[in-house]
Amino acid sequence: MTTFWLAIALLIVVALLIVWRIFTASDNSIGADNDNIRQETNVTLYHEHLSQLENDLAEGSIEQDSFSQLKAELDKTLLQDAKPEQDSFTEKQQKSWLWPVGIAFAIVSFSFYSYMILGAYPQLNAPGAINENEAHSELNPEQMLAYRLQQLQREVENDPTNSQARFSLGQSYISAGEFDNAIDAFDRVMKQVGEHAEILGPKAQAMYYKNEQKINADIQVVIDRALALDSLDASTNILLGMDSFSNREFAKAVRYWETVLNSGRPGISPQALMGAVEEAKNQLRISGEPTLPNTVTDTVDPTLPHLIVEVSLSPSVQEELMNSDDKIVFVYAIAANGPRMPLAAVKIKASDLPVSIVLDDTQAMTPQMRLSSVDKVHIYAVVSMQGSVGIKPGDFKAQVLDIDAMERSPIKMEISEKVQEK
Incomplete structure (x- = not known):
């Protein structure tokens, strides 16, 4: 100076x-x-x-x-x-x-x-700041990741009780390929704050990558614990979708990834997931496999409800929708005698019909309101003309009422009725 x-x-x-x-x-x-x-x-x-x-x-x-x-x-x-x-x-x-x-x-x-x-x-009065900014702008992604790791490690060393910093450190360890350190970090977080699906899911991912992207018995235990706490946990469902895709079980991959997309949970990348779903569907078309075959129930506990719903459009509805933009279709089940909150729900596009859909506990909105918590359900399939949840005038729908939650036969639903003004 x-x-x-x-x-x-x-x-x-x-x-x-x-x-x-x-x-x-x-x-x-x-x-x-x-x-x-x-x-x-x-x-x-x-x-x-x-x-x-x-x-x-x-x-x-x-x-x-x-x-x-x-x-x-x-x-x-x-x-x-x-x-x-x-x-x-x-x-x-x-x-x-x-x-x-x-x-x-x-x-x-x-x-x-x-x-x-x-x-x-x-x-010049603050040379440290300008030097740090210039240095960061010249780092490549690997160097930036190493720098981020050092930052988080310092934060955890300075404050071992900072569970959020330790959780972020575990995720950074996964990105850096340090899977043992990531598993240890997640275990330490759970000792501090308790067992949560949001922590078990990333731990399962770290174990999965460490095991050369294969699910073994230990990993399955962690996955089951995560889904028991939250069937819609993003990390766990994304992991199951990745494993299904790598095993060429594309229909399963679509179902797991769409579960995350339909959950509306924050902190996910919809663009990346939608791209993965489209790629899985392309592979399905190439292989000639049905979009959502009944074999997806192989991963479901047979003692729990899982309803197979075959959804299609009537010729008149197809003709009416032919010259319009692709519409959203909601397929969901609600308690026959209870609140109208969906027990299981799937969102698809009208262009995907006809399709076979499985409704089960993995699509629950809350852990308390699941398909397995009731005996009978009403099932609705709705073409939403406005793209929003609910049945509104101008939408097209089909409904099947008072279905046993343990029904094993496929349920056929042809969307043909136009909702009228009341």
Whole structure:
């Protein structure tokens, strides 16, 4: 910093020397040279005029009286030309020092003002911040991840009770491929705050990656505990979808990922999941496998309710929807005698119909309101013209009432009825 200010002072001194040199040269040499040239010119002209008068006198062109009178006027003119120049030069000598002083003051003031206000002085006063920002902007993703890990490790060391920082550290360990450290971090968090699906899901992911992306008995235990606490847990369902996709069970992958999408939970990337769902559906079309086959029930406990619903559109509804945008279709079950909150729900597109859907406890809105908590249900399939939940005038629907929650036969639903204004 000292070197920087010395460099600025040196530049200002050089600028001032240039200014003073110009003005001193102007006052002494340039001004003097100009005055000498004028005086020499006046003297030369004086002698030329005087010589001309003498020639005219010798030739008799003028008389002696005229010669004397003209010579006196010539002498007077020479004196008048010399005196103003002398006075002007003296006045310049007296006032010339004001200009360089004023200009020097202006240079110094303007330089400091411009730098302090418009320059980088505030950043130089906080060199740590600017150096840190510049350093981060030049890091590649791997270096940024390492830096993030160091930050979180310091936070946890400084405050071991900070469970949120330790949880974030565990997730960063997964990204860095340090799966043992990630599992340990999640276990420590659960010792602090208790067992939660939001922690068990990431732990299962770390165990899954450590086991070369294969689900073994230990991992399945963690998955089951997570789903028992929250059947809609994003991390657990995403993991199950990834495992299903890698095993070419694309219908299962679609179901797990759409469960996360339909849950509306924060902290997920809808764009990435929708891309994964579309890729799984493409693979389904290529393989010729039905979009959602009945084999998805293989992962469901056979002692628990799981309703197979085959949904289709009537020809008249297909014709009406043909020239419109693709609409959202909601398929859900509610308690036959109870609140209208869905016990299980799936959201699909009208273009996906006909399709076979499985409704079970994994699609519950809350742990308390599940398909397995009731004996009978009403099932609805609704083409929403506005794209929102609920049955509204102008929508198309199908309904099947009082279905046993343990029904094993496929339930056929053809959407054909248009909802009218009440």
